Amino acid sequence: ARRPSRGRPRSGAGMAFDVVAVLCGAAILAPGLWVMSELQEPFRTAAGYRAAIGLLGFVMSYTLIPTIAKYTLKANMFGKDLGKRFIPAMRDTPVPEALGIVPAIGFLCCIICAQWAFAKDDLEMMVTFNSALISVCFMVLLGFMDDVLDLPWRAKLALPLVATFPLLCTYSGSTSIVVPKPLRVLLYSAGSNTLTPVGQLLDALVVVDIEAQGAILELGPFYLAYMCCMAIFCTNAINIYAGINGLEAGQSFVIGCFIMLYCALQLSLDSEDHHHYMFALTLILPFVGNTLGLLAYNWYPSTVFVGDTFCYFAGMTFAVVGIHGHFTKPLWLFFLPQLANFFYSIPQLFKLVPCPRHRLPRVDEASGLMVPSGFECKAGQY
Numbered sequence: 001a002r003r004p005s006r007g008r009p010r011s012g013a014g015m016a017f018d019v020v021a022v023l024c025g026a027a028i029l030a031p032g033l034w035v036m037s038e039l040q041e042p043f044r045t046a047a048g049y050r051a052a053i054g055l056l057g058f059v060m061s062y063t064l065i066p067t068i069a070k071y072t073l074k075a076n077m078f079g080k081d082l083g084k085r086f087i088p089a090m091r092d093t094p095v096p097e098a099l100g101i102v103p104a105i106g107f108l109c110c111i112i113c114a115q116w117a118f119a120k121d122d123l124e125m126m127v128t129f130n131s132a133l134i135s136v137c138f139m140v141l142l143g144f145m146d147d148v149l150d151l152p153w154r155a156k157l158a159l160p161l162v163a164t165f166p167l168l169c170t171y172s173g174s175t176s177i178v179v180p181k182p183l184r185v186l187l188y189s190a191g192s193n194t195l196t197p198v199g200q201l202l203d204a205l206v207v208v209d210i211e212a213q214g215a216i217l218e219l220g221p222f223y224l225a226y227m228c229c230m231a232i233f234c235t236n237a238i239n240i241y242a243g244i245n246g247l248e249a250g251q252s253f254v255i256g257c258f259i260m261l262y263c264a265l266q267l268s269l270d271s272e273d274h275h276h277y278m279f280a281l282t283l284i285l286p287f288v289g290n291t292l293g294l295l296a297y298n299w300y301p302s303t304v305f306v307g308d309t310f311c312y313f314a315g316m317t318f319a320v321v322g323i324h325g326h327f328t329k330p331l332w333l334f335f336l337p338q339l340a341n342f343f344y345s346i347p348q349l350f351k352l353v354p355c356p357r358h359r360l361p362r363v364d365e366a367s368g369l370m371v372p373s374g375f376e377c378k379a380g381q382y
Helices: 012-037 043-074 101-118 123-149 153-163 165-170 197-203 221-240 247-268 274-298 307-324 328-334 336-349
Strands: 176-178 216-218
Touching (some): 012 043, 012 274, 043 101, 043 247, 101 123, 101 307, 123 153, 123 165, 123 274, 123 307, 153 221, 153 307, 221 247, 221 307, 221 328, 221 336, 247 307, 274 307, 307 328, 328 336
Antiparallel strands (some): 176 216
């Protein structure tokens, strides 16, 4: 079996493309690292230790992927890159599948090390670490099962719900939301100091805070249900935004870097929830490191495929970070491209129109360029 390598001969244009990609990756990663380097003590030292664990994760993934790829090839877990079918030197090359298992295991090892280093004397933090590990490990198992057994979509929607239960059992944050100012007049009448009819109707389901003049809604179990839905969305959003070399690992790397920057900025503001943001950094730095190790092989021209293992692992990691970091609402900002892709995909996801498998872009043989996938239909049918 051929060892996956980044050493394949490249044209001048290809090497220039690689240089641009490396510079872009460094530009995305650098702001978060710079903000962490400017933190006040003890945050700077704590963030430095976590960054070192993230670097360890990068080394683990980058080193182990070629070795594990040989075993997946021996097990006939490989595919052909449909995006290179018209490139003679690449079209028949078997590409090892499910290599997302390597950064996933590397991440779990890093978090276990972090748990031993930072939480061995803190029972509450130990429980939080364990719930995160259980949820992520569950989704890694689901993803690898999907790569091997090709699970139906109903299982992919139901099982992430089960994976969120350890998170919800240990969630200690607020279950209330702040109502935007323009909408508060719909819930509370300042003149009569009472709830409006809409506010009274809503108060029958949740608690509208009259003392806050309708500014706060206590959602209770509905907030927990919202977090379940968010976890299901995150795990599947990475999975449906795929099909091009480096897209799954690339988008996850970018999201991870922005989460790292957000947490570092919150720590620089000396937030009251600093321990939640530090825990989020503890998770996201090893994730970024391991993902970068995978991206080195999955970038075009990809020598490994990440598989559903990585997609579910990445999505659940983001959900865990958002829930235990107590910033589930800002997390949506980092998923704007995935949200746009989801809404754009609704007609196909709900079978309103035919859905080509993975909606993989088609390669035009004449030009050698990728064009959008499509399906046959009658004139005026859609």
